[in-house]
Amino acid sequence: MLRIPGMPFLPGTVFRDITKSHYPKPQSLMNYQGISMLSDRKPPGLVDSSGFVIDPNCPPVSVPSIYPPKIGPKLPPWLAYDKQVLCFNAYFKETLQEVYQAPFQVRRVKILYYLEDGTMQVLEPKVENSGIPQGCMVHRQRIPKPPPCQSDFISILDLNVDQTIQIFDRVYHITSCDKFTRHFLNKSGIPVPDPVDAPTDPTTEMRKRADRKATITKEKKHPFAQFLEFDRIVLKFSAYWDDRTEFGDVRRLEVCYYLSDDTIDIKEIFPRNSGREGPSTFLKRSKLPREFSGIPLPGEQTPQSLLNVLGTNMRNVRYVVDPLDVGRKDIIFYKDKDLQIGTVLNVYGRAIVLTDCDEFTQSYYRKRYGIEDFTPAPVPIRADDCIPSKIKERILPPYNGWGTYEDSEGNCLSVEPKPPQADFKKFIQLDRFVLRYGAKLLSTIKENCERVFIVSYYLSDDTIQIYEIAERNSGFLGGEFMKRTRIPLPGQEKFTSRRPQYYQPYNFYIGATISLKDHIFHIVSADEYTLIYMEHHPQEFPLADVKTIMSKIREAIRPTYKNFVCNCLSESGGDQKDVHFIGYESLKRALVDALADNITNHEIITLCRHFSAEQAPPITCNKENVLGAVRLELKRTLWNAMDELKEHLYHINPLNKPFLAEVKLRSTLKGCRLPFSKELIDDMMSVLNKNDCGEIEVCDFLNFLDMSCGSGPDITPVNVAFELCPKIPFLHKGRLVNFSCFLEYLGLEQDLKKDGE
Numbered sequence: 001m002l003r004i005p006g007m008p009f010l011p012g013t014v015f016r017d018i019t020k021s022h023y024p025k026p027q028s029l030m031n032y033q034g035i036s037m038l039s040d041r042k043p044p045g046l047v048d049s050s051g052f053v054i055d056p057n058c059p060p061v062s063v064p065s066i067y068p069p070k071i072g073p074k075l076p077p078w079l080a081y082d083k084q085v086l087c088f089n090a091y092f093k094e095t096l097q098e099v100y101q102a103p104f105q106v107r108r109v110k111i112l113y114y115l116e117d118g119t120m121q122v123l124e125p126k127v128e129n130s131g132i133p134q135g136c137m138v139h140r141q142r143i144p145k146p147p148p149c150q151s152d153f154i155s156i157l158d159l160n161v162d163q164t165i166q167i168f169d170r171v172y173h174i175t176s177c178d179k180f181t182r183h184f185l186n187k188s189g190i191p192v193p194d195p196v197d198a199p200t201d202p203t204t205e206m207r208k209r210a211d212r213k214a215t216i217t218k219e220k221k222h223p224f225a226q227f228l229e230f231d232r233i234v235l236k237f238s239a240y241w242d243d244r245t246e247f248g249d250v251r252r253l254e255v256c257y258y259l260s261d262d263t264i265d266i267k268e269i270f271p272r273n274s275g276r277e278g279p280s281t282f283l284k285r286s287k288l289p290r291e292f293s294g295i296p297l298p299g300e301q302t303p304q305s306l307l308n309v310l311g312t313n314m315r316n317v318r319y320v321v322d323p324l325d326v327g328r329k330d331i332i333f334y335k336d337k338d339l340q341i342g343t344v345l346n347v348y349g350r351a352i353v354l355t356d357c358d359e360f361t362q363s364y365y366r367k368r369y370g371i372e373d374f375t376p377a378p379v380p381i382r383a384d385d386c387i388p389s390k391i392k393e394r395i396l397p398p399y400n401g402w403g404t405y406e407d408s409e410g411n412c413l414s415v416e417p418k419p420p421q422a423d424f425k426k427f428i429q430l431d432r433f434v435l436r437y438g439a440k441l442l443s444t445i446k447e448n449c450e451r452v453f454i455v456s457y458y459l460s461d462d463t464i465q466i467y468e469i470a471e472r473n474s475g476f477l478g479g480e481f482m483k484r485t486r487i488p489l490p491g492q493e494k495f496t497s498r499r500p501q502y503y504q505p506y507n508f509y510i511g512a513t514i515s516l517k518d519h520i521f522h523i524v525s526a527d528e529y530t531l532i533y534m535e536h537h538p539q540e541f542p543l544a545d546v547k548t549i550m551s552k553i554r555e556a557i558r559p560t561y562k563n564f565v566c567n568c569l570s571e572s573g574g575d576q577k578d579v580h581f582i583g584y585e586s587l588k589r590a591l592v593d594a595l596a597d598n599i600t601n602h603e604i605i606t607l608c609r610h611f612s613a614e615q616a617p618p619i620t621c622n623k624e625n626v627l628g629a630v631r632l633e634l635k636r637t638l639w640n641a642m643d644e645l646k647e648h649l650y651h652i653n654p655l656n657k658p659f660l661a662e663v664k665l666r667s668t669l670k671g672c673r674l675p676f677s678k679e680l681i682d683d684m685m686s687v688l689n690k691n692d693c694g695e696i697e698v699c700d701f702l703n704f705l706d707m708s709c710g711s712g713p714d715i716t717p718v719n720v721a722f723e724l725c726p727k728i729p730f731l732h733k734g735r736l737v738n739f740s741c742f743l744e745y746l747g748l749e750q751d752l753k754k755d756g757e
Contacts, residue, residue, distance in 0.1 A: 081115035086181040088113070088159060090172040091198045102202035109137060111172065113159060118142055120154060122167060143167055160185070161193045230259035235336060235364060238356040239266075239345075240379050241282075250380055253282055253352060257339055264288045264334060266347065283347055287333040292348050337369065342377050355379055396497040405499050422461065430459040435533065437508055438525035439466075451476055453521065457508055462486055464503060464516065482517060490515045509534075509543045511601035535606065543602045546610050554746055557594045561748045564594050568739065581613045582739045608734035611742045621725040623687040628715030629724055630676070630684060630704055637675040642706060645672050649698065659695035674705070683725045 088111040093104045112121040122138035142153045146166045158165055164173045176195035177185075185192050235257040240250050252269040265285035270276045305325050310318035334345065345352040356376040357365075365371040396412045399405055406420035435457040441448045451474070456465045463484045470478025488500035489507075507514065512523045526534075531544075538545035557564045567590040568582055588604050648668055653660060662685055669681060676684070684704065689697040703709045718724055743749060 078116045084115045084180075084184075086113040086115065086156070086159065086184065087111070087178045088161075088174045088181065089176045089195075090174045092170050092172050093199075096203075101206055105203045106199055106201040107132075108198060109172065111159065111174065112140075113156060114140065115156075118153065118155065120167075122172075138167060156185075156188075157190070160190065162196050227260045233259045235259065235339065235361045236358045237339060237341075237354045237361065238376075239352050239354045241350055241352050242380060244380075251282075252379075255339075255345070255352065255354065257334075257336060258285070259336060262287060262333060262335060266352070288345070288347065290332045290334055290338070290346065292346055340365075340371070341374060353377065398495050398497050401495065409499075427460045433459040433533070435459065435505065435508065435530045436527045437510075437523045437530065438527075439521040439523045442513070442520040442522050447475065450474065453481060455508070455516075455521065455523065456484075457503075457505060458484065459505060462502055462504065466516065466521075487516055506541055506543075509541070509600065509602040510605060531605070531609065535609070543600060544606050546606060549599075549603045549607060550745060552598070553591065553595065554748065556598065558748060560594065564590055565743070567593060580738065580740045582737050584608050584735050584737060587737050587739075587742075605734060607742070608737050611738045611745075612734045613736045613738040614733060621683050621687050624713045625715060625724060626680075626683050626687045627704060628713045629680060629718065629720060631707065632715055632717070633675050633680065634705070634707060639675060641672060645705065646702070648672055649702075653698070658698060659691050659693075660698055660701075661695055665696055665701055677720055680720045680724070683720070686725070 089108070090111050091106050091108045094107055095104050096102055107124060109122050109124045112123065114120070119140045120138070120143050121136070121140040124134045124137050126134045144150050145152045145154055145158070154165065154167070159174065161174055161177055164171060166172075175198050177192065182192045237255040237257070239253040239255050241253055243249060243251055252271065254267045254269055256265050256267075258264070263285050264283065264287070265281070266283035267280045268276075268282045270280065305322035305328065306319045307322050308317065309320050310316065339345075339354060341354055341356065343354050345354070354377070357374065362374050365374075396409060399408050402408070404420075407417070410417035410420060437455045437457075439453045439455050441451050441453065443449055450471075452469045452471070454467045454469065456467070457463075458465070463486050464482070465480075465484040466482040468476065468478050468481040470476065486502045488502050492500045494500075503514070508523060510523055510526055514521055514523070534541040534544035535546075538548070542548055568586055570586075587608060591599055591604055591607075645668070648671060649660075650656075652664055652668065666681065666685070669676060685696065688704065689700040691697070
C-alpha cells in the first residue's frame with residue numbers, strides 16, 4: 001500500500017500496489033511478543049528425547065528406559081500432556097485430642113499430578129456422616145519441597161508408591177496408583193512397587209461396633225408403621241346375632257376388622273321384604289373391648305386419677321394427680337388373632353357369632369397363623385319360620401291374540417310396559433346376511449304347483465320374507481307374497497302363556513318341506529351365497545357338514561361297499577378301474593339306493609360341491625365394453641384434467657419408462673381424483689396391455705382416458721360391479737364329481753380289495 005506523505009490515512013489517499021497479488025495474513029499464534037510457542041525450551045514435565053520426564057530446576061539425571069525413544073516433532077507440554085493426570089492414593093494420620101478411645105484417625109486422600117504444567121491437587125473423598133469437612137484439601141498449584149529445598153517444587157520423581165511426601169504441614173504416605181499412572185511411570189523408566197495396605201482407622205472401627213450393637217438391639221416399632229403396612233387391608237367375616245325374643249329374629253351381620261388400626265365395624269344385612277329399613281350400621285368403627293361390665297357412669301373413666309388429700313367439703317379442698325393410676329383396669333381389645341370361624345364376640349353385651357369369611361381373609365390367616373380349616377358354621381333359624389320351597393315359575397296369563405307374545409308379556413310383568421328388547425349384538429354381527437332359497441308351492445290345484453317363489457331368511461332377526469316370480473300368461477301377479485315377519489313352527493298351541501318356537505336357519509335346506517302361514521312350500525334350490533355360507537358354518541347347518549355326512553355314508557355302505565361302487569360306475573364307459581370322474585346323477589342315484597330316506601338332496605349337493613372336479617371358468621372382460629364404460633363416466637362428470645394427469649405421470653416416471661407397476665397407476669387415478677369406482681378400476685386394469693412382469697403399458701393407459709383419441713363405443717349405463725365383468729362364482733359347481741377323491745376320503749378301499757381277492 002502506498003500513501004502520499006503528509007496526508008492522513010483516509011480513503012482516497014492510499015494507493016494499492018498493482019504489481020502485488022499475494023496478501024498473506026500474519027500468523028500471531030506461533031509467536032507472542034518475540035517468544036516462540038514451539039521453541040526447544042523444556043518446561044517442567046516435558047519428556048526429553050530418551051522418553052524421560054525432566055525438571056529444569058533439578059540437575060539432569062539420566063535414567064535408562066525400557067521403551068524406545070519417541071520419534072517425531074517435539075510438542076510443548078501443554079499440548080503433549082493435555083488432560084493427562086497422574087492419580088495416587090494416599091493417607092495421613094490426624095491426632096485426636098478429645099476422643100480418648102482413639103488417639104488418631106486415618107484420612108484417605110487422592111493426590112493428582114497434572115503433567116501439562118506440573119501442578120498438584122489433593123482431594124479427600126467425602127464420607128457420609130463423618131463430621132469432617134472434606135473435599136479439596138490443597139488447591140491446584142505447584143507445591144514447593146520442604147526445607148532445605150524450598151526453592152524447588154515437587155516433581156514426578158518424588159511421587160511413587162510406598163513413598164512419603166510432605167505437602168505443606170502434612171505428611172502423606174502413598175499406598176497405590178491407578179492403571180494409567182503405573183503405565184506412564186513404567187514407560188518413563190520409573191519402576192512402580194506393588195500397592196501397600198493402609199492402616200485401619202480406629203474411629204471407623206468404633207462406628208462399626210456401635211452400628212453392630214444398634215442392629216442387635218431390638219428396634220422400636222413406630223406407631224405409624226402399622227398404618228403404612230396395613231392401610232386399606234380389611235378382614236371380612238359373616239356373622240349373626242341370635243335375637244329370637246318374642247318379636248326378635250336372627251340378624252345377619254357383616255364384621256370388618258381393619259388391620260391398620262385394629263378397629264372393628266359391624267353392618268347389618270337386611271333380607272328382602274323384612275320390613276326393616278334405615279341405616280345398616282350395627283356398630284360404628286372403633287376398638288372393641290373384650291370385656292364389658294356395663295356403661296360407665298359419668299366421670300368414672302377419666303384420663304387422669306385425682307386424689308382428695310385435704311378437705312371434706314367444697315371449700316379448702318386439695319387434689320393431687322395419682323401418678324400410679326391405682327385401681328385403673330387395663331382394657332384389652334380384640335385383635336386379629338381372636339377372630340376365627342365359630343368365635344363369639346362380646347359386642348357390648350350382645351353375642352355375635354362368626355360363621356364364614358371371604359377368600360382374602362382365608363389367605364391371610366393361612367399365611368399368618370397357619371390355619372387351614374375354614375368350614376362355615378351353621379346359622380340358626382326361627383322355629384316358626386317355614387323353609388321356603390322351590391320357587392315356582394311365574395305363570396303368565398295365556399296369549400289373547402292381540403299383538404305379539406313379547407308385547408303381551410310386557411303388559412303382564414309391569415304396570416308401565418316397555419317395548420321388547422331386540423338382540424342388538426346379533427343384529428350388528430349378522431346384519432345384511434340373507435339366505436335365499438327357491439321354492440314351489442304344494443297344492444291340490446295344478447296351477448299353484450307351477451308357481452315359483454323366493455324365500456329369504458334374514459339371520460339378524462330370524463324373519464322370513466317370500467317373493468313370487470311372475471310368469472307370463474300364468475294368471476298370477478308377481479311381487480311380495482308375504483311380508484317380512486317371524487313365523488312360529490307349526491303344531492304349537494297358540495293361546496298359551498309360553499313363547500312359541502320360531503323357524504331357525506337350520507330348518508331351511510334343499511329338499512325340506514315347510515309350512516309358512518298355512519301354505520306348504522317345497523325348497524328346491526338355493527343361491528350360491530347361501531350354499532357357501534352353510535358350508536362355512538357346519539356347526540349351525542349339520543346338513544352342510546361334510547365330515548358328518550361322510551361318516552353316515554361310511555357306516556351305511558360298509559357291508560355293501562362293492563355294490564355301491566359298481567352302481568356309481570355303471571353308467572361310465574370303458575374300464576371301470578380307470579374311471580376317476582362321475583356325474584352328479586350317478587352319485588345321487590347310488591346314494592339314494594344305499595341310504596334311502598336317510599340322506600337328503602342338500603347333503604348330496606354338499607358332497608358333490610366338496611368333491612367337484614370342475615374348474616372355475618376364467619373371468620374375461622370385453623375391452624370395448626370397459627372402454628365405453630370409462631368414457632361414459634368421464635362424460636357424465638365432465639372430467640377435463642388430462643394435462644394434470646400427464647404431469648403426475650411424468651413426476652412418478654421421470655425416465656419415461658414404457659411400462660409401470662399397477663400400484664403406481666392406481667395411486668395416480670386416486671391422486672388425480674378420476675370419477676371411477678373400485679370395480680371399474682379393477683376391470684380397467686384387467687384389460688390393459690401388460691408385459692411379462694405384469695406391468696401395464698403407459699400409452700395404453702393414457703389412450704383409455706384421453707377423449708381426443710377417438711370416441712369409444714356407445715354403451716348403456718350398466719351396473720359396473722356385476723354386469724360389466726361378472727365376478728360371481730360359477731353356478732354349475734358339482735356337476736362332475738372327483739370319484740377318486742370321494743373314495744379316498746371314504747376310506748373303505750381295503751374292504752373292496754378283500755372282496756376282490
